[in-house]
Amino acid sequence: ALAVGASALVAPPAPKSATALSAALDQMPGIGRETGDKPWDPYGFATKASSETLGWFRAAEIKHGRVAMLAFTGFCVQGAGLGTIPLTPGAAPLSAKPFEAIGQVPAAGLAQMVVTIGLIELYSESVKPHYTRGGQPGYVPIVAPSGLAENIDLRAANKELKNGRLAMIGCMGFFAAAAVPGSVPFLDGIAL
Numbered sequence: 013a014l015a016v017g018a019s020a021l022v023a024p025p026a027p028k029s030a031t032a033l034s035a036a037l038d039q040m041p042g043i044g045r046e047t048g049d050k051p052w053d054p055y056g057f058a059t060k061a062s063s064e065t066l067g068w069f070r071a072a073e074i075k076h077g078r079v080a081m082l083a084f085t086g087f088c089v090q091g092a093g094l095g096t097i098p099l100t101p102g103a104a105p106l107s108a109k110p111f112e113a114i115g116q117v118p119a120a121g122l123a124q125m126v127v128t129i130g131l132i133e134l135y136s137e138s139v140k141p142h143y144t145r146g147g148q149p150g151y152v153p154i155v156a157p158s159g160l161a162e163n164i165d166l167r168a169a170n171k172e173l174k175n176g177r178l179a180m181i182g183c184m185g186f187f188a189a190a191a192v193p194g195s196v197p198f199l200d201g202i203a204l
């Protein structure tokens with residue numbers, strides 16, 4: 013199972029015709045008013061990639077969006093002082109500054125996070141049919157075991173994509189503000 017999961021992490025090559033790919037892209041979630049009611053593809057990836065690779069791109073966008081939504085929420089909770097709980101009884105609470113707080117997590121705690129993420133990733137890559145073979149990108153049966161892959165709620169899928177995109181931009185803002193003080197005016201004076 014590990015070999016199957018690992019091989020799924022490589023984007024397949026062999027682009028197809030632009031017309032077929034445009035049709036595949038038009039049927040994917042992510043089209044809205046803010047993109048002119050057209051697929052959002054500013055670099056033209058859909059014209060250069062196979063339908064398998066397009067599925068891989070969309071799955072990566074969904075995964076990164078989900079991680080960014082969790083990270084953004086974590087930044088907000090930690091920055092508001094709501095995440096300052098002791099890791100172990102008698103230990104000092106984590107810093108209210110998110111970047112300091114992650115440095116205070118013991119190595120075993122970070123290892124637990126990495127292993128958990130790896131197991132979720134391995135599980136999601138083993139779902140059949142795989143998203144590069146006609147399966148639904150982003151579908152994880154443990155989260156939605158009811159057969160959601162066949163019955164996509166387009167409105168919910170669009171919301172997830174849009175919120176994920178916005179969260180990725182928000183996280184980039186947090187990183188920029190931490191790296192270059194004053195670079196994000198809204199975050200001036202907020203401890204990161």
